Amino acid sequence: MTARGAGIAAGALVALGAVIFAAFAIGRYPVAPADLVALLWSKVTGAPHGVPATVETVVFGVRGPRVLAALVVGAALAAAGAAYQSLFRNPLVSPDILGVSAGAAVGAVLGIFLSLGVLAIQGLAFAFGLGAVALVYFTAAAVRGHDPVLVLVLAGVVVGALLGAVVALLKYLADPYNQLPAITFWLLGSLAATNRDDFVAAAPLVLAALVPLWLLRWRINLLSLGDEEARALGVETGRTRVAVIACATLMTAAAVSIAGIVGWVGLLIPHFARLLVGPDFARLLPTAVVLGAAFLLGVDTLARTAARIEIPLGVLTAFVGTPLFLWQLAAARRSWQ
Amino acid sequence: MRLEARDLAFGYPGHPVGRGVTLAFAAGEVVCLLGPNGGGKTTFFKTVLGLLPAQGGAVYVDGADLATLPRAAVARRLSYVPQAHAGYFPFTVRDVVLMGRTAHLGVFAAPSRHDRAVADEAIARMGLDALAQSEYTRISGGERQLALIARALAQEGRIVVMDEPTASLDFGNQVRVLEQVRALAAGGIGVVMSTHDPDQAFLCADRVALFHRGTLLCADAPERAVTADHLRLVYGVEVRIETVADGAGGVRRVCVPRVADAR
Numbered sequence: 047m048t049a050r051g052a053g054i055a056a057g058a059l060v061a062l063g064a065v066i067f068a069a070f071a072i073g074r075y076p077v078a079p080a081d082l083v084a085l086l087w088s089k090v091t092g093a094p095h096g097v098p099a100t101v102e103t104v105v106f107g108v109r110g111p112r113v114l115a116a117l118v119v120g121a122a123l124a125a126a127g128a129a130y131q132s133l134f135r136n137p138l139v140s141p142d143i144l145g146v147s148a149g150a151a152v153g154a155v156l157g158i159f160l161s162l163g164v165l166a167i168q169g170l171a172f173a174f175g176l177g178a179v180a181l182v183y184f185t186a187a188a189v190r191g192h193d194p195v196l197v198l199v200l201a202g203v204v205v206g207a208l209l210g211a212v213v214a215l216l217k218y219l220a221d222p223y224n225q226l227p228a229i230t231f232w233l234l235g236s237l238a239a240t241n242r243d244d245f246v247a248a249a250p251l252v253l254a255a256l257v258p259l260w261l262l263r264w265r266i267n268l269l270s271l272g273d274e275e276a277r278a279l280g281v282e283t284g285r286t287r288v289a290v291i292a293c294a295t296l297m298t299a300a301a302v303s304i305a306g307i308v309g310w311v312g313l314l315i316p317h318f319a320r321l322l323v324g325p326d327f328a329r330l331l332p333t334a335v336v337l338g339a340a341f342l343l344g345v346d347t348l349a350r351t352a353a354r355i356e357i358p359l360g361v362l363t364a365f366v367g368t369p370l371f372l373w374q375l376a377a378a379r380r381s382w383q
Numbered sequence: 384m385r386l387e388a389r390d391l392a393f394g395y396p397g398h399p400v401g402r403g404v405t406l407a408f409a410a411g412e413v414v415c416l417l418g419p420n421g422g423g424k425t426t427f428f429k430t431v432l433g434l435l436p437a438q439g440g441a442v443y444v445d446g447a448d449l450a451t452l453p454r455a456a457v458a459r460r461l462s463y464v465p466q467a468h469a470g471y472f473p474f475t476v477r478d479v480v481l482m483g484r485t486a487h488l489g490v491f492a493a494p495s496r497h498d499r500a501v502a503d504e505a506i507a508r509m510g511l512d513a514l515a516q517s518e519y520t521r522i523s524g525g526e527r528q529l530a531l532i533a534r535a536l537a538q539e540g541r542i543v544v545m546d547e548p549t550a551s552l553d554f555g556n557q558v559r560v561l562e563q564v565r566a567l568a569a570g571g572i573g574v575v576m577s578t579h580d581p582d583q584a585f586l587c588a589d590r591v592a593l594f595h596r597g598t599l600l601c602a603d604a605p606e607r608a609v610t611a612d613h614l615r616l617v618y619g620v621e622v623r624i625e626t627v628a629d630g631a632g633g634v635r636r637v638c639v640p641r642v643a644d645a646r
Contacts, residue, residue, distance in 0.1 A: 132472070135472070136471070191395055261490075264488065264494065265485070268482055279463075279483060280455040280457070281454060281455075281485060324474070325472035325473055326474070
């Protein structure tokens with residue numbers, strides 16, 4: 047690793063640490079930094095801390111699960127975005143490109159429409175997210191004689207549009223007093239209702255999907271050359287592509303099913319990470335994971351503290367993300383010419 | 384090492400491009416493919432490399448049917464130099480050349496120290512040392528072409544298939560690429576290249592394969608394949624074949640086209 051690379055890695059980790067610290071400290075019930083350090087220290091060592099029980103509850107019971115969920119969701123969306131951008135050799139691709147978010151939306155909205163419980167809604171969102179991508183994949187696989195990557199994108203657009211229509215229909219049919227607000231709220235994305243179980247369910251899935259992506263890091267670089275060239279260089283592109291799509295979809299579906307639709311993270315963060323460390327996936331993936339986790343936790347902290355009422359997460363990522371993106375567009379064109 | 388097309392038909396389902404091509408290439412020789420635009424040279428290459436399925440006949444690598452070989456096994460034998468493109472992400476020239484090592488790596492492996500050494504050697508051979516850390520997307524077309532040839536060298540295929548390696552290059556870079564082609568053949572590597580310039584066949588080819596309307600018109604030594612009659616048939620233009628002194632005591636053939644209303 048070069049000195050510059052080490053500097054960037056250290057900077058990203060310090061930023062992540064600072065955001066985590068701030069997320070624990072800031073809120074309607076501020077926690078003094080000294081108390082926070084004492085609590086974390088006692089958590090590690092088991093020593094008594096002498097901090098009031100209320101503070102302990104706020105840190106570990108209220109903010110802890112939400113912080114962990116934000117970290118997982120941010121990391122998952124950014125990693126999936128990085129994988130999809132390499133796969134589709136396009137730096138402006140987001141994790142929704144194959145319809146995972148649209149599918150998850152149908153699942154969640156259907157769950158709300160049928161007045162199911164929280165767990166069932168999350169399960170439906172997860173299952174429909176995976177199902178939508180499977181539908182896109184098999185539709186594309188049935189089309190032969192064209193560039194397989196292009197066909198995938200087109201199939202993703204078409205299936206996404208269809209699923210969008212299903213969501214619109216369900217919203218139209220939903221009870222406008224109880225169900226419609228819940229649907230709207232879910233579609234805007236939020237971590238306000240996350241608890242420990244959400245983290246426990248999502249984290250292993252995200253981790254399980256990150257490992258193969260890391261192992262395939264060199265082949266993912268080759269996928270970004272295009273199908274024919276990658277095959278000429280010895281890559282079985284079909285298999286590699288399935289593995290990458292499966293992993294990116296699994297982690298996106300896990301993230302979306304606990305957080306709802308949170309846009310911009312999966313598009314912006316990998317793009318930003320590529321500007322920092324270059325396109326080599328071996329460096330891009332860890333950078334995107336750290337920056338994605340830090341970004342989403344930062345935005346979520348803002349979402350719950352910036353105003354009297356909680357601002358929907360998806361709205362805020364767009365508010366924060368678009369200016370950042372436009373600034374990047376103007377400042378640095380080198381990663382996508 | 385022998386690459387063989389037997390009665391090969393190539394193209395796309397419902398859109399045949401060529402048929403009946405029987406042609407063999409061996410390590411250590413340079414074969415030039417000549418033919419008009421849209422004549423199917425690129426499609427033929429992609430089929431011979433197994434990137435497109437054969438529409439009839441078959442391709443054999445050392446006697447083994449190409450269609451039955453895993454991609455990595457093909458890539459260890461056959462290197463491919465596509466027409467230079469701009470690239471999509473700003474990988475460094477060194478990373479692009481390193482990608483040539485992929486066929487020698489396990490599925491989950493990243494390039495080792497040995498792979499980096501092989502890539503650096505290929506970069507040095509193409510005279511690209513100064514550009515190794517430059518972004519591939521930012522270097523000139525000629526430099527990209529040299530980088531892709533370096534990648535093919537790092538791939539260590541015994542036969543290198545080059546699709547119009549001199550297209551869009553300036554005069555100096557064209558000559559440099561042809562010199563590298565001869566150097567590869569001298570090192571025991573076979574080169575199969577397509578070109579639009581029959582003079583290049585005289586400069587560097589051991590054999591010339593002429594494509595005409597999707598079939599192989601002839602495959603022979605340059606002086607027998609590149610004739611006025613053949614060029615008139617293939618390209619529809621009048622050409623004289625002349626000999627000039629090559630400056631080293633011998634003679635060399637050149638094509639002189641007749642241009643209507645020439646000065």
